[in-house]
Amino acid sequence: MFIQTEETPNPTTLKFLPGMVVKADGTLEACDEAEAAASPLAQTLLSIDGVSRVLLGYDFISVTKSADLEWKLLKPRIVAAIMDYFVTAPISSETPPDATSPHAAPLGPDDEDFDIVKQICDILDSKVRPGLARDGGDIAFVKYQDGIVWLRLKGACAGCPSSTLTLKAGVENLLCSYVPEIVEVREAEDDRDPDSLQP
Secondary structure (H helix, E strand, O other): OOOEEEEOOOOOEEEEEOOOOOOOOOOEEEOOOOOOOOOHHHHHHHOOOOEEEEEEOOOOEEEEEOOOOOHHHHHHHHHHHHHHHHHHOOHHHHOOOOOOOOOOOOOOOOOOOHHHHHHHHHHHHHHHHHHHHHOOEEEEEEEEEOOEEEEEEEEOOOOOOOHHHHHHHHHHHHHHHHOOOOOEEEEOOOOOOHHHOOO
16 A cells, blocks of 8 residues: 655645545544544544644545654654554444534525525535645635634644635635625634634
C-alpha cells in the first residue's frame, strides 16, 4: 500500500491519500477522544503524540499537528498508523447508523428561511466543498438568520492563515451572488448555533 501526502495551505496540516475510500458519506472531524469515538482510525491518529486534529474525507485524511513538532518526525508515524489500519480493518464500517449530512438544514419545510438554507447547503456542497477537499478541508453550515450565514471551516481549513480570505473573498462572494438575501458570512467556532454559546 502506498500513501501519498500533499501539503495544504495550512502549514500545520498535511493531507494523506491512501488511494481508497476513507469515509463514504460526509466528513468526520475529531480534535479529542469524544469526537473520535465513532472512528477507530481517528482514535488511532489522535493517540499519536503531537496530532491535534483529524478530518476524514471521502478519499483523504487531513492531520493537523502541534506547532512545536516537525513533520519529518511525525509523518512516518502517521503513515504507519494509516497503513496498519487499512490492512487490519476496513474503514467503510465507520459510518455510524445515525450519521447525518454535514449540511443538514436545521429547519423544517414550513420555516420561512427553509428555501434559503437549502440553497446555501446546495451551493456549499456543489461549489465550495470540492475545492476545500482538494486542500484537505471541509465546511459545515451552522446557521442562517437575518441575512447572516454562520459557517465552520474544518480540517486543513481550520486555523489556516488564509481562512478569513477563504470565507470573505471566496465563500461570502459566491453565496451573495447566488442568494441575494445573504449580506454576510461569519465563522462559527463549532457546529452549534452561535447564539447558544456562552460568552
